[in-house]
Amino acid sequence: MVNPMDFNTFPLTNLCGTLCDIIGSERPRNATGDVPQIKKLVEEKANGRVDRLLLYNPDAVGQWIYEKYYDFFDNVRTYTDVTVPFLTAFPPKTPVCFATMYTGAEPAVHGIQKYEKPVLQVDTIFDALPRSGKKVALVSVAGQSMPKIYAERPIDYYLMKYDGEVIEKALELIQEDEYDVIEVYNQEYDDKMHRSWPTSPMAQNALRHYNESFGKLMHCVEKNWQNHDTFVSFSPDHGVHRTFYGLGQHGKNIPKDMNILHFYGVLPHKA
Ligand SMILES: [Zn+2]
Numbered sequence: 001m002v003n004p005m006d007f008n009t010f011p012l013t014n015l016c017g018t019l020c021d022i023i024g025s026e027r028p029r030n031a032t033g034d035v036p037q038i039k040k041l042v043e044e045k046a047n048g049r050v051d052r053l054l055l056y057n058p059d060a061v062g063q064w065i066y067e068k069y070y071d072f073f074d075n076v077r078t079y080t081d082v083t084v085p086f087l088t089a090f091p092p093k094t095p096v097c098f099a100t101m102y103t104g105a106e107p108a109v110h111g112i113q114k115y116e117k118p119v120l121q122v123d124t125i126f127d128a129l130p131r132s133g134k135k136v137a138l139v140s141v142a143g144q145s146m147p148k149i150y151a152e153r154p155i156d157y158y159l160m161k162y163d164g165e166v167i168e169k170a171l172e173l174i175q176e177d178e179y180d181v182i183e184v185y186n187q188e189y190d191d192k193m194h195r196s197w198p199t200s201p202m203a204q205n206a207l208r209h210y211n212e213s214f215g216k217l218m219h220c221v222e223k224n225w226q227n228h229d230t231f232v233s234f235s236p237d238h239g240v241h242r243t244f245y246g247l248g249q250h251g252k253n254i255p256k257d258m259n260i261l262h263f264y265g266v267l268p269h270k271a
Contacts, residue, residue, distance in 0.1 A: 008063070008087040008259045012097065015086070015235075015262070016104030016125055022050050022231055023180065025132035028123040031104025037082045038231075038264055045081070045266035046229040053181040054174070054221055054232045057101075057146065058210040059094060059190035060250065062239020063259040065198060065207070072207050075215030076234045080265035091115075092238035092250050092257040094190070095145040101237065102126065102150065115251075117148040126153035129181055139170045140185040147185075163188050167213045174220045184217065186210060190240075193248030198240045203248065218267070226270040234263040 017031035022042045042048055063085065066073060089100035089107050091114065099105075099112040102125040107113045110122050129136050130153070140146045142159035151157075158173070160166045163186045170184045189206035196202055214234055221230050241256040243249045250257045 005255060007255050008085045010084070010086055012086045012088050012100050012260075013104050013106060016102055019053060019055075019231075020125060020128055020132075022048075023053055023129075023134065024049055024051075025129050025134055028103055028105075028125055028128040030109055030122060031125075031128075033104065035084060037084050041082050041264060041266055042231065045268050046231075050229040050231040050266060051180065052221075052225055052228045052230040054217060054230055055181070055183045056214050056217060056232070056234050057098070057183065057185045058214075058234065058236050059185070059187040060193060060238060060240050061189060061207065061210065061236035061260070062198075062250075062256055063261045064256055065240060066261050068199070069204065069207055072204070073211050075211045075218065076263050079214070079218040079232060079267070080234060080263035082264050084262045084264065086260050086262060087258055088238045088260050090253055090258065092252070094237055095149050097237035098145055099149055101235065112149065117145050119151045120149050124150060124153065126150045126155050130154040134180040135178065136181040136183070137173055137179045138183045138185075139166050139173065140183075141166060141187055144185060144187060146183070163209065163213065167216060170217060171220050174217070175224050177224060186213060193240055196248065197242045197246055198248045199242075200248075221267055225267070229269050230267045232265045232267060236260050236262070 014033035017027040018035040020027040093115045099110045103110045136155035139158040192206040193203040239257045240250045
């Protein structure tokens with residue numbers, strides 16, 4: 001176990017190209033690097049190649065929050081095989097981090113270096129996957145960072161009212177079995193901890209909801225994607241801390257904000 005006061009060292013830039021590789025897609029232009037733990041997992045459970053990605057992005061679950069509320073995340077551990085500690089992008093704000101997660105580029109390269117949500121002008125996973133013939137759905141609460149910075153790509157957008165509707169739509173799409181890649185964004189913990197603090201009762205409930213929602217998605221994949229090898233992720237963007245005036249916040253160069261854990265699994269096809 002890493003000392004919680006230390007910074008993680010493995011940069012989030014490594015993820016994007018790896019996700020492309022395992023589904024047989026070209027990478028976006030700036031995505032170098034690799035996550036060897038993912039390659040090894042996919043090698044062991046799916047002979048090195050999957051044909052589906054189900055990417056779940058719960059906002060603001062810092063590593064220390066996961067460790068403090070370990071018992072809340074049983075579904076995450078049930079359906080995933082490896083845990084990878086990352087140092088997220090700086091500043092640890094939602095659009096900055098998600099831009100790095102799905103371009104593989106540093107903020108200075110992708111261009112989002114503060115809390116703003118312009119349409120990304122660089123090559124992204126949502127360009128590279130369709131170029132390689134992959135059909136992609138992005139399911140999110142409307143108006144949030146993910147759909148805004150990744151707008152104008154040749155993918156399908158499902159923009160919903162709030163997290164519950166996002167999950168319902170994602171379950172529908174999994175059942176229809178039309179998409180190669182589904183990205184699912186949820187935000188309740190980020191909302192609740194900003195309104196209160198990172199360990200408040202309502203923020204804790206939001207964490208429980210992330211775990212429940214992830215379990216629903218996984219159960220649905222197990223049932224409906226039996227002919228596919230599916231790579232799944234539980235991948236937050238950044239962490240969180242409590243300010244001196246008491247509210248939840250993030251954006252500082254401190255381990256509580258910068259250290260995140262990602263969880264990856266493979267649900268192999270049923271013979
Ligand atoms: Zn965020």
